[in-house]
Amino acid sequence: MVIHCCEEHVELAIDVIIDEKETFPVLEKVNIIHNLYTTCEYCDKPTVYIVSNERSHT
Template identity: 35%
Template structure:
C-alpha cells in the first residue's frame, strides 16, 4: 500500500488490522513517486507500507 504524508496513519492502521503484525514502512524514492500514488487520494506516494 502506498501513502502520502497526509494518509500515512490510516494506511498503517489498515495494514495492522489486515495482517495483525507491525508493518514495514519504506520511504519511496523521488523518481518512483511519479508512478506510485497514494491509495487514498492519488497524490504522489511518500511511503510504501507492507505487512
C-alpha cells in the same frame, strides 16, 4: 499486503496493515523516481511511503 500512500494517509495505511494482517507494519520511504509513477491509494497525491507486512518494496 502493500499500500502506497502520501504523507497525509500514512497513519491510515499503518492501521490497515495492523488490523488486517495483525502484524507490525514495515514503513519504507520511496525515492523521487518512484514518486513519479505511483499515487496514494487514498487520494491522488504522489506516493511518499510504502506500508506493508513485508520487507524491501522499493
